[in-house]
Amino acid sequence: MILPSDKEYTQTKRIILGTEKMKPEFVPLAEWIDKTFEVKTINIIYDIAYDKKPRLQICFEFEGEKDKFLTHDISYFNKEKQKLIAEKFKETIDQQGLGKSVNTLQSFLKPTQNGIYVTDNIFVIYGAFEPVAKLEASYKITEEQTQSFITSFNNEDIWTISIGFTIPTVFMFTDEKVKEYDNPEFKKFLADKYFDFIKPLDEFNYFRREDIQVYLDSKENFDNNYQSNWYYYYK
Secondary structure, three states: OOOOHHHHHHHHHHHHHHHOOHHHHHHHHHHHHHHHHHOOOOOOOOEEEOOOEOOOOEOOOOHHHHHHOOOOOOOOOOOHHHHHHHHHHHHHHHHHEEEEEEOOOOOOOOOHHOOOOOOOOOOOEEEEEEHHHHHHHHHHOOHHHHHHHHHOOOOEEEEEEEEOOOEEEEEOOOHHHHHHHHHHHHHHHHHHHHHHHHHHHOOOOOOOOHOOOOEEHHHHHHHHOOOOOOOHHOO
């Protein structure tokens, strides 16, 4: 669940909106996760990954919940928690008569084929809804709205605004102008304006003013160091 177009996101969104429910066979696992780790599981998604191994994605609403299952080192995932969840998944699915060992299958089944789940060697990953929903809000901004927003400043030193993921960058025309405007008062002014700009598109009320940060850059830098190319700029 990385982009608003991901099926994991759209399905989880329907659950949050109340138009769909989590698959009932996953509810016992979700309840166990919530009780054990003090989180709120919104959705659980099972699929077969590109390497043909079964995968389980546990979807929370907030990034802070997801972080409880990660580490701050190169391993990234807390392996003990992965193991516990994988074991509980196998237990709850087997109790419902929906589990099969991969050794008993002639080939890997599709995720929903016959309602059967491969429970051996499952890889557990995690997703958070909030950051993707905020990204979706920024995706809703049209070119016309962007131009109207820039015009609202009535400032000829501003070239454009670009939103990388959910972080806005206001581009002045020159490096010299960036130095001139790079002060707390102006940045607060920009952040206030951007908050008012993005809030009507914030379907789930996730944006908070205190979290908004606006960066400054220049068209001069963009042209000279990134070949006037947004792909290179955000690479």
